[in-house]
Amino acid sequence: MKAQSVAVVTGSSSGIGFETSLLLARNGYHTYASMRNLEKSKTITEIANREKLPLQVVQLDVDDDKSVKDAVYKIESEQGRIDVIVNNAGYLLIGPLEELSIKEFKEQFETNFFGAIRVIKEVLPMMRRQRAGTIVNISSLAGRIGLPLNSPYVSSKFALEGLSESIAYEIEQFGIKVVLIEPGYIKTNVASSFKTGKNVVVTADNKNNSPYAEFTQNRISALGPRVEAGLDPIEVAKVILKAATSENPDLRYLVGNGAIKLMDMRKIPPMRILEN
Numbered sequence: 001m002k003a004q005s006v007a008v009v010t011g012s013s014s015g016i017g018f019e020t021s022l023l024l025a026r027n028g029y030h031t032y033a034s035m036r037n038l039e040k041s042k043t044i045t046e047i048a049n050r051e052k053l054p055l056q057v058v059q060l061d062v063d064d065d066k067s068v069k070d071a072v073y074k075i076e077s078e079q080g081r082i083d084v085i086v087n088n089a090g091y092l093l094i095g096p097l098e099e100l101s102i103k104e105f106k107e108q109f110e111t112n113f114f115g116a117i118r119v120i121k122e123v124l125p126m127m128r129r130q131r132a133g134t135i136v137n138i139s140s141l142a143g144r145i146g147l148p149l150n151s152p153y154v155s156s157k158f159a160l161e162g163l164s165e166s167i168a169y170e171i172e173q174f175g176i177k178v179v180l181i182e183p184g185y186i187k188t189n190v191a192s193s194f195k196t197g198k199n200v201v202v203t204a205d206n207k208n209n210s211p212y213a214e215f216t217q218n219r220i221s222a223l224g225p226r227v228e229a230g231l232d233p234i235e236v237a238k239v240i241l242k243a244a245t246s247e248n249p250d251l252r253y254l255v256g257n258g259a260i261k262l263m264d265m266r267k268i269p270p271m272r273i274l275e276n
């Protein structure tokens, strides 16, 4: 790593983004821990101050063109370069397709997919001029396999996978690397930050006799324990650091034994063994 390498992480207010910003800073990157709501910056700032880390907080909402432009402009003015960008900001929308609106699907894509594009488009000219840089996109195991009631999330992550694989060929000529991180369940705020569609019903509220209510209820009830049993987000941060510091990173990094095992199982038909 060069002495003044600069890293930017989106969605650093909690979970994977929080741990990744700290780990990159602890490993010498001048790190911009970006987040859409600066009121959530207290903890990371306290840790950075206590440990005297090269970490700064910057406002960045990946849904907002101006916010992304302003953040990248500020970083370019202050540092003149960005070596690593970690597109981590994202959320999980839950519900059966029939009960989700197109608007809700679009919002899911706005953050998980277009948000990453918005940031990448803003940093690419700088990385191209540098003839160096690593773009790390936080996908998911759900970027490789379908999951019931997660169709917007899964689709957004599949899209991110396709985008990343395609641009990797486009920009390798400029010395820019693209990496996909594919975690299984990770113990973060995801079990509380997930959204359900406005018209998605669960059993307790099934006045309209939704045929999906019980299934939805069961999946939502199972999410908390699954996330709780997941890996510590620091494990994802370590993989991101490894990819960011590698001369020749892989395109894809599965994170967690569960994710690795499931992808191995995927090679064995029939697909129905993966249900539940």
Ligand SMILES: NC(=O)c1ccc[n+]([C@@H]2O[C@H](COP(=O)([O-])OP(=O)(O)OC[C@H]3O[C@@H](n4cnc5c(N)ncnc54)[C@H](OP(=O)(O)O)[C@@H]3O)[C@@H](O)[C@H]2O)c1
Binding pocket: 010, 011, 012, 013, 014, 015, 016, 017, 035, 036, 037, 040, 060, 061, 062, 063, 088, 089, 090, 091, 092, 111, 115, 138, 139, 140, 141, 182, 183, 184, 185, 186, 187, 188, 189, 190, 193, 227, 230, 233
């Ligand atoms: N946890 C898992 O099991 C898991 C597994 C595979 C992949 N992932 C992926 O990992 C990434 C991080 O999620 P997490 O698990 O760490 O969940 P998390 O703790 O809920 O963190 C999500 C982060 O994204 C931010 N965010 C959401 N929308 C944003 C926007 N429009 N602009 C900027 N920031 C935004 C959140 O900010 P606020 O605090 O302002 O909401 C928060 O900082 C996501 O892309 C997720 O899909 C998670």
